[in-house]
Amino acid sequence: MEDTPLMRELARDHARRKQLDGVEFAAPETTRVITIANQKGGVGKTSTTVNVAAALALGGLNVLVIDADPQGNTSTALNIEHHAEVASMYEVLVESAPLQDVVQDVPDMDGLLCAPATINLSGAEIELVSLVARENRLRNAIRDYLEHRDDEGLPSLDYVLIDCPPSLGLLTVNALVAAREVLIPIQAEYYALEGLSLLLNNIELIRQHLNPDLVVSSIMLTMYDARTRLAAQVAQDVREHFPEQTLETTIPRSVRISEAPSYGQTVLTYDPGSSGALAYRAAAHELTIRPAP
Ligand SMILES: Nc1ncnc2c1ncn2[C@@H]1O[C@H](COP(=O)(O)OP(=O)(O)OP(=O)(O)O)[C@@H](O)[C@H]1O
Numbered sequence: 122m123e124d125t126p127l128m129r130e131l132a133r134d135h136a137r138r139k140q141l142d143g144v145e146f147a148a149p150e151t152t153r154v155i156t157i158a159n160q161k162g163g164v165g166k167t168s169t170t171v172n173v174a175a176a177l178a179l180g181g182l183n184v185l186v187i188d189a190d191p192q193g194n195t196s197t198a199l200n201i202e203h204h205a206e207v208a209s210m211y212e213v214l215v216e217s218a219p220l221q222d223v224v225q226d227v228p229d230m231d232g233l234l235c236a237p238a239t240i241n242l243s244g245a246e247i248e249l250v251s252l253v254a255r256e257n258r259l260r261n262a263i264r265d266y267l268e269h270r271d272d273e274g275l276p277s278l279d280y281v282l283i284d285c286p287p288s289l290g291l292l293t294v295n296a297l298v299a300a301r302e303v304l305i306p307i308q309a310e311y312y313a314l315e316g317l318s319l320l321l322n323n324i325e326l327i328r329q330h331l332n333p334d335l336v337v338s339s340i341m342l343t344m345y346d347a348r349t350r351l352a353a354q355v356a357q358d359v360r361e362h363f364p365e366q367t368l369e370t371t372i373p374r375s376v377r378i379s380e381a382p383s384y385g386q387t388v389l390t391y392d393p394g395s396s397g398a399l400a401y402r403a404a405a406h407e408l409t410i411r412p413a414p
């Protein structure tokens with residue numbers, strides 16, 4: 122057989138299918154809270170959040186997705202109601218509503234929950250400024266919600282994934298204060314590393330002043346096109362800079378991944394056999410087997 126990128130891709134998908142079929146993912150000892158952040162727009166934050174969350178849930182884990190982006194793309198992709206009248210992260214962050222009042226079950230997905238974002242959340246960036254403990258509001262809400270589940274005898278959550286807007290404003294700050302771990306998606310394209318030092322500086326500031334436990338635990342290469350030398354070069358650069366953090370699994374550029382949200386689905390249900398679905402399942406599995414920081 123010829124050794125072409127396509128043949129390699131088919132062989133890899135075949136291996137992944139065999140490796141992942143029916144695999145139960147190991148639950149962490151305590152809830153892992155992971156923020157998916159990058160102030161650069163369109164790098165795959167939302168796609169990574171929803172598809173990793175779906176893969177974890179499919180692996181048998183209990184997962185809450187928090188949509189902290191007023192664009193509400195995560196809520197759309199998970200088919201969660203999020204018109205302006207729906208109780209959302211706005212009420213949680215600005216009006217101190219408990220998370221249990223806004224969390225919804227993701228349809229047709231066992232073990233997956235979502236706290237939606239509505240357009241109201243766009244006002245939060247400004248309204249938060251004058252509130253007390255404005256950087257800690259999401260952290261406190263998650264802490265109270267985990268306690269509430271415990272009190273009610275509900276299954277404990279294995280993962281909380283927080284999707285951020287493409288900015289470093291107060292919504293992203295809240296997400297970085299609430300988490301123990303940051304996952305940074307990086308698009309395997311030219312300029313990929315531009316802006317990364319700004320993000321890392323911000324994370325360092327938050328670590329020093331607000332959240333000493335915060336670590337960048339994972340970097341995920343997204344929209345990877347194996348046919349281009351540029352993608353390979355970017356991947357190599359990222360791995361050289363972040364040898365420990367960069368996941369072995371890269372997410373391929375895939376039309377299926379970009380189509381799925383318009384059907385209110387993740388790529389895992391939209392086209393389970395596609396390269397994109399298999400890659401996100403492999404990436405989620407990798408997250409669960411790497412030691413939690
Ligand atoms: N692996 C992929 N292959 C092809 N298209 C992709 C892939 N990942 C994401 N996309 C598409 O690229 C666009 C940006 O992706 P996504 O919304 O996940 O990025 P984002 O970082 O959340 O964006 P924003 O900064 O606006 O929140 C979307 O149209 C999405 O469908």
Ligand SMILES: [Mg+2]
Binds near residue numbers: 166167168190194285
């Ligand atoms: Mg997004």
